[in-house]
Amino acid sequence: xREITFSEALGEAMYEEMSKDPTIFTxxxxxxxxxGIFGAYKSLLGKFPDRIIDTPISEEVIFGSALxxxxxxxxxxxxxxxxxxxxxxxxxxxxxxxxxxxxxxGQPKLHLVLRGPDGVSKSAAAQHSESIxxxxxHIPGIKVIIPSTPYDMKGLxxxxxxxxxxxxxxxxxxxxxxKGPVPEEEYYIPFGEADVKKEGKDVTVVTTxxxxxxxxxxxxxxxxxxxxxxxxxxxxxxxWDKEKVLESVKKTxxxxxxxxxxxxxxxxxxxxxxxxxxxxxxxxxxxxxVGERNVHIxxxxxxxxxxxxxxxxxIKAVKKVVxxx
Amino acid sequence: xxxxxxxxxxxxxxxxxxxxxEKTAEELFLxxxxxxxIHLYIGEEAIATGTMANLxxxxxxxxxxxGHGHMIAKGADTKKMMAELYGKKAGYCKGKGGSxxxxxxxxxxxxxxxxxxxxxxxxAGAGMAIKLKKTDQVVVAxxxxxxxxxxxxxxxxNWCSIxxxxxxxxxxxxxxxxxxxxxxxxxxxxxxxxxxxxxxxxVTIDGNDVLKVxxxxxxxxxxxxxxxxxxxxxxxxxxxxxxxVGDPTLYRKEKEVEEHWAKEPIGxxxxxxxxxxxxxxxxxETIWKEAEEEIKEAVEFGRNAPYPAPEEALTDLFVDDTxxxx
Numbered sequence: 001x002r003e004i005t006f007s008e009a010l011g012e013a014m015y016e017e018m019s020k021d022p023t024i025f026t027x028x029x030x031x032x033x034x035x036g037i038f039g040a041y042k043s044l045l046g047k048f049p050d051r052i053i054d055t056p057i058s059e060e061v062i063f064g065s066a067l068x069x070x071x072x073x074x075x076x077x078x079x080x081x082x083x084x085x086x087x088x089x090x091x092x093x094x095x096x097x098x099x100x101x102x103x104x105x106g107q108p109k110l111h112l113v114l115r116g117p118d119g120v121s122k123s124a125a126a127q128h129s130e131s132i133x134x135x136x137x138h139i140p141g142i143k144v145i146i147p148s149t150p151y152d153m154k155g156l157x158x159x160x161x162x163x164x165x166x167x168x169x170x171x172x173x174x175x176x177x178x179k180g181p182v183p184e185e186e187y188y189i190p191f192g193e194a195d196v197k198k199e200g201k202d203v204t205v206v207t208t209x210x211x212x213x214x215x216x217x218x219x220x221x222x223x224x225x226x227x228x229x230x231x232x233x234x235x236x237x238x239x240w241d242k243e244k245v246l247e248s249v250k251k252t253x254x255x256x257x258x259x260x261x262x263x264x265x266x267x268x269x270x271x272x273x274x275x276x277x278x279x280x281x282x283x284x285x286x287x288x289x290v291g292e293r294n295v296h297i298x299x300x301x302x303x304x305x306x307x308x309x310x311x312x313x314x315i316k317a318v319k320k321v322v323x324x325x
Numbered sequence: 326x327x328x329x330x331x332x333x334x335x336x337x338x339x340x341x342x343x344x345x346x347e348k349t350a351e352e353l354f355l356x357x358x359x360x361x362x363i364h365l366y367i368g369e370e371a372i373a374t375g376t377m378a379n380l381x382x383x384x385x386x387x388x389x390x391x392g393h394g395h396m397i398a399k400g401a402d403t404k405k406m407m408a409e410l411y412g413k414k415a416g417y418c419k420g421k422g423g424s425x426x427x428x429x430x431x432x433x434x435x436x437x438x439x440x441x442x443x444x445x446x447x448x449a450g451a452g453m454a455i456k457l458k459k460t461d462q463v464v465v466a467x468x469x470x471x472x473x474x475x476x477x478x479x480x481x482x483n484w485c486s487i488x489x490x491x492x493x494x495x496x497x498x499x500x501x502x503x504x505x506x507x508x509x510x511x512x513x514x515x516x517x518x519x520x521x522x523x524x525x526x527x528v529t530i531d532g533n534d535v536l537k538v539x540x541x542x543x544x545x546x547x548x549x550x551x552x553x554x555x556x557x558x559x560x561x562x563x564x565x566x567x568x569x570v571g572d573p574t575l576y577r578k579e580k581e582v583e584e585h586w587a588k589e590p591i592g593x594x595x596x597x598x599x600x601x602x603x604x605x606x607x608x609x610e611t612i613w614k615e616a617e618e619e620i621k622e623a624v625e626f627g628r629n630a631p632y633p634a635p636e637e638a639l640t641d642l643f644v645d646d647t648x649x650x651x
Contacts, residue, residue, distance in 0.1 A: 025453075025457055027453075050457070051457070055484070056480070056483060056484060056487065058480035058483065058484055060446050060476055060477045060480050060481075061445075061446040061449050061450075061477065061480040061481050061484045063446070064443075064445070064446020064447050064449070064450065064477065064481075065446050065447070065449045065450030065453055065484070066450060067446075067447050067450060068387075068435060068446065068447035068448055068449060068450025068451040068452070068453070068454070068464075069450035069451065069453050069454040069457075070450070071385075071430065071435045071447070071450075071451060072385060072435075072450070072451040072454030072455060072458075072462075073454055073458065074453070074454040074457060074458070076450070076453075091440060091443070091477075092443075092446050092477075095439075095440050095443060096438075096440070096443060096446070096447065100436065101641060101642065101643070101644075102421060102641050102642045103418060103421055103422040103426040103428075103436075104417070104418045104421070104422055104426060104428040104430075104436065105416070105417065105418035105419035105420070105421045105422065105641055106419070106640065106641030106644075107418070107428060107429075107430050108430055109644055140642055141642060141643075143643070164643075164644035164645070165643045165644050165645070238649075239649055242650075274650075
């Protein structure tokens with residue numbers, strides 16, 4: 001199969017759906033002429049000049065206008081530039097987009113997507129490195145997709161572009177250049193279906209985004225030590241695939257949840273709590289969480305490396321869990 | 326401008342219907358019949374009425390927490406409004422929104438809004454949609470003096486200006502942001518002074534003069550429909566009632582309110598109509614009587630309608646409402 005990058009996969013999803021659906025348009029900072037600050041839209045440069053729009057740095061309107069445009073019959077895709085700057089327009093998302101349908105008794109279908117980069121890169125420091133997907137799992141009202149491969153990026157995003165509910169998509173900065181197999185023919189990946197990225201029998205690691213790759217690296221190393229790790233990529237957090245996680249835990253009897261975002265009250269805690277509520281008797285050991293230390297992302301490389309989890313943190317957690325703590 | 330009797334009486338009727346709805350809602354609230362809290366539009370009726378007389382059903386508005394008047398003037402069903410105020414299933418939002426979140430997308434009302442200036446980014450987005458669809462619809466974004474101090478206002482004005490969007494920013498300057506006087510919280514004398522910073526036309530008018538509102542908005546709507554971009558209109562009025570029903574109003578004296586009550590828009594327009602020979606006493610009485618009957622029916626409807634079943638709280642979040650951990 002041919003291989004394309006994560007950002008090319010996003011571009012293809014946009015191109016295919018925009019070609020079919022004239023109501024789709026996309027806007028944000030640095031996208032039309034530059035193709036996005038991390039090149040996410042590079043493959044769209046020069047295409048759909050009326051429907052790919054550069055905007056002022058006005059996040060309250062970037063997000064709030066997506067609601068207005070959706071209510072007026074369009075299907076906007078608004079870019080948030082950096083996940084950290086979602087907060088500068090957060091009220092438009094949390095108070096308007098996420099509440100509108102419910103508050104109005106289900107009047108509109110809301111055809112809108114918010115998307116952009118999140119996560120750490122090389123020393124981007126505290127205001128350009130955050131992963132805040134958990135917040136959108138906590139507050140009701142938006143579907144959350146967080147792909148880890150070009151294949152998932154394209155399939156999930158095409159589904160997002162046909163969704164009747166608002167969707168937010170988190171694309172890890174370190175993944176945009178990642179290559180992977182993507183078929184030529186069109187496909188859609190439904191929300192709420194986790195993907196078993198690697199089968200295993202001793203321990204389940206539930207993860208997303210960049211940490212999928214760290215977990216796969218960890219699994220490879222652990223394999224050498226005779227520990228068989230099952231890596232489950234949730235791919236979407238709202239909804240999340242509870243059945244697949246429970247099924248796996250019932251098989252492996254051990255669970256580690258691994259995400260880049262902060263460990264404290266990160267979404268992994270929700271997965272862990274649900275598993276102990278519904279599959280407590282199947283667990284042979286406590287559930288462990290891997291996540292960022294509960295401080296901000298520091299600038300200096302050794303400091304960042306210390307705070308942000310990688311494969312070594314997954315290895316440590318897995319060994320602890322299967323070793324009977 | 327020459328106006329027909331029907332048109333003028335239509336404006337009068339809309340104002341009377343709003344006033345009657347609001348006075349009734351106030352009474353019901355004080356009797357403890359309505360839950361939550363409500364913000365009354367009494368004394369500001371001319372703005373919604375004069376504005377909406379320029380709009381088609383397919384034009385959009387974004388409203389505010391003080392939005393009953395906007396809804397009625399845009400053509401909403403007072404029965405469904407009152408049922409919503411009661412929290413009943415037959416209400417506009419099936420009891421999930423209440424007074425501050427009433428919307429009727431079928432008549433272009435893109436929501437009242439509990440957040441000050443919350444509607445302005447939404448209006449900007451509707452404006453973008455209109456431009457992309459190449460229709461001649463317009464959007465009117467209502468907002469108060471307090472909203473003009475929020476970032477969303479400034480972002481939305483700049484945004485609509487650079488893209489020349491068909492959005493009319495209609496400021497209802499009722500002199501108070503909650504308990505605070507506009508003079509104490511705002512850097513400009515007139516909210517419309519801010520238009521210059523965004524290179525768009527700005528004008529301040531007497532918001533209690535329904536014909537002045539009509540004529541000013543007419544010009545702005547024509548400009549917007551013809552691709553001329555946004556306008557900022559400041560309609561100065563006075564909030565006769567408190568911020569919400571039950572507001573102790575420690576921030577002003579009753580005498581001040583009385584002075585402004587003398588300038589309220591309905592009595593003033595009535596006098597004008599009489600001078601123009603466009604309304605008789607019996608026509609006037611009929612209009613008031615019909616409004617009272619309409620609102621009385623709305624109250625009966627709302628009062629007697631059933632509440633939603635408790636578990637209906639778990640519907641309407643998503644279109645595919647099943648399978649979530651509600």
